[in-house]
Amino acid sequence: MLGVDRDEGAVTGVLTALTLAEELDPRLDAVLDAAADASELPARFIYLTAADGRRLHMARARSGPVAIDQHSPSWAQPGSVTSSTTGEGASEATAAMPPIEMAIDQAREQRSMPTAAGLMHALPLELGDELVGLVLLGPLKDGGQLGGRQRRRLSALMPALAALARQAHREQTLRDEIAALTSREEVARRLAGSTLEVDRLVTVLLDLAVRSTRSDGGFVAVIDAQHADLSIRARTGLPDDFLDPDFSAGHGAFDWDLAGELGTLGLRDIEWASSNGIDSILAVPLIENERPLGVFALVSFTNTETFSEANLALLETYSEQIRLMLDNSRLFAEFRRRYLDSLRGLATSLDARRPHTVRHHMHVGEVATSLAERLGAESPEIESVGLAAAIHDIGLLAITETEAFAADQEHPLIGAGMVEHLPLDPAIGEAIATHHEWYDGWGFPRGLRGAEIGRHGRILAVAEFVVERIEAPAPLGVGDAARLVSELQLRRGSQLDPEATDAAVEMIASSTLPAGLSQHLREDEGT
Amino acid sequence: MMEHETRHHDGVTVVELRGSAAVADALALRDVLGSHLAGGDSRVLLDMTGLRFIDSAGIGVLVSARRRAEQLGATLALAGVNGAVARVLQMTRADRLVQTFQSVEEGVDALSKRSSGAGE
Incomplete structure (x- = not known):
């Protein structure tokens, strides 16, 4: 037992x-x-x-x-x-x-x-x-x-x-x-997000190319789509005192007729190479469908014979990968530009539905940009605020007139959803999603408060308040600057962010409102 | 290090290149080709059979020499391109700009006929 x-x-x-x-x-x-x-x-x-x-x-x-x-x-x-x-x-x-x-x-x-x-x-x-x-x-x-x-x-x-x-x-x-699947999903998600970090990935490919071909360094120069000129976007292994090549057409370091059909690329400025201590350089044109994208160059400072036939095959492989990456990036940038243009167009058509909202998005964009500048934002943040403001109400397009309450409640999140799949500054979607939140937590749709609302959203809320009060028909319209300032100060710290409100008050006091708006105020002042 | 030797066949100036044509050799190559074109040679064939390697500096010289020849009404062509040199010509798209022949004989034959037939 x-x-x-x-x-x-x-x-x-x-x-x-x-x-x-x-x-x-x-x-x-x-x-x-x-x-x-x-x-x-x-x-x-x-x-x-x-x-x-x-x-x-x-x-x-x-x-x-x-x-x-x-x-x-x-x-x-x-x-x-x-x-x-x-x-x-x-x-x-x-x-x-x-x-x-x-x-x-x-x-x-x-x-x-x-x-x-x-x-x-x-x-x-x-x-x-x-x-x-x-x-x-x-x-x-x-x-x-x-x-x-x-x-x-x-x-x-x-x-x-x-x-x-x-x-x-x-x-x-x-x-x-499960852990492995989660890990793979995470990797896939990060890769999807990072495919647009072109400079970083091109640098990685460049570094791999240098190592595998046993060359000493290299660079990738990319053509700016707007200005059609070349500039170095990635470099590796080049000494600190390396003098960047002059990419000017006609007399620059490289002989490359960008507008020509053949696309032949050679080094014109041999003295530039010699003065940089380069023994040999292989610069390959990056061309997709006869469209020049850039130059991929590897250099050797110590050995003329670095580029064996086997190394040239490797170089060609990396050249192909960089070319594909740049072209995909270009295509995606083009898609993004057109998509945002479409959203701006939709926002403009939305404004045209009522006489007092014509140019609403444009004016909110102008005020928001000005407020961001006054608050000391850097250039990228200012651009993000301006873009968010220019399309902030597009979510209204997804809601019918009979759903007025739903429109008010849901349009910020719907609008944010229309841009969240793009590789934009996340603050843009967040600003659209939060532009009806109140600083004291009494706004919608999520009831966020204070710093829970991103700065872009808090600026956008003040900008829209200013524009709506100026452009709204009576009795909501303020009519004159003094009343507008009074309305702002009344809501400072409750509905509106204090700092952004102060910036708006300064803007009004210094008569630096966008021309269309200030003129509106003066006209109303006289009535 | 590049070496070169010039011969003449049927009115064609054949410049044989040996070694490599990289940065350190590019100026010498430019001088050689420039002197032939400036001296009135209207058909210049570069024999690349003995050239092991060419880099973008050498390609740049070929491109500018090809342009200079065109301005002078002359012809510049390549023969015996192989190995790494062929690959560099293709990667830099120089093969689209400069006419190439399989062999020196073929190049001399073509250039000499073109010369007499066209009255260049």
Whole structure:
């Protein structure tokens, strides 16, 4: 009875551990504890069957003063155990591990293993014909035989241990797969976002090209679509005192007729190369569908013969990749430009629906830009504020007239959704989404407050308030500057951001409102 | 290091280039081609058979020499282009600008006929 009680206690312990523990190791420790309890031997190693079903790999090795000779990891044939030495007194520092992996056919047949610590008993964990895993117990005492009582208890416990080990293993495998999928999704998401970080990726390709061709450095110059001139966008391996080439057409460093059909590219300014210490330079024109995109150049400062035929093949490969990247970037920029133009056009048509909102988006854009400048924003932020303001109400286009309440509530988020898929400054979509939020949290659609609303959104809210108060028909229209200032100050810190409100008050006080708006105020002032 | 040797066949000036035509050799190549064109050679064939490598500096010289020849009513062509040199000509698109012949014999034959037939 004592043995039965002990077995039941062991199983209960394992079940409790498996129920409570989410991670694999505590569960395997519970299996080892149960096996040790039943065998009255230390149990420190457990192997689990690998996914391919052909190997077992060590899944858990618990620390303890057991030294195993890693130089003789082979499994003993039945009856072939010849010698073993005990590991008594062996320190942790000298402890060695049994083999990390073993073939499943070999493991299935073995029941013992000679080690430096002594002979270990191998307990296969089997469910029917399936070998789930294996536990090493030991070292065995007195001649290397497990007692009959221990054998019976282990035999009785084994199916439960096998089932629980398999369950724990499967859950862990599932967690690993989920983690791998999550990781891949994250990588894919980041790559999708980063494909537009052209300069960084071109630099990466350039660096790879330099390394693989064993040249010393290089650069990629890209043609500006608007000005049709070349400028270096990526460089690597060029010394600090390297004098950039003059890309001027006609007399620059390179002989490249951008408007010509042939697209032949050669170096014209040999003195430029010599003065930079260049021994050889290979500059390749980047051309897509006869459209010149840029120049990809590798240089060698120490060896004229750097560019072997094999290296030229590599160079051509990288040239192709850079060309594709630049062309994709150009196409995407063109798509983005046209899409934003369409949104601006839609915003303009939205304004034209009512006489008092004609040029509303344009005026909000002008005021918002001016406020951003007054608040000390840098150029990119000013541009973002201006773009957000120029299209801030486009979400209204998605809502019918009969949905007036819904229009008010939803149009900021709908409008933000119309630009969020573009690789724009995220603050633009955020500004559109938050331009009806109030500084004190009483706005819509999300009830954000204070700094929870991005600065772009807070500026846009003030700009729209100013424009609406000036252009709205009576009785909402303010009519004159003094009343407008009064209205702004009334809402400072409640509806409107204090700093942006102060900037708006300064703008009005200094009569620097956009011309169309200030004129409107003066005309109304006289009525 | 580039070496060169000039021969004349059937009214065609054949300039044999050997070694490499990179930055350090480009000025010398420019001088050689410039002197032939300025000296009145109306059919210049560059024998590239012995040229192991050419870089953008060498290509630049070929491009400008080709343009100069056109201005003078002369012809500049290449022969025996192979290996890395052929690849560089293709990558820089110089092969689209400068006429190339498989061999010197073929080039001499074509240029000499063109010369006599066209009365250049």
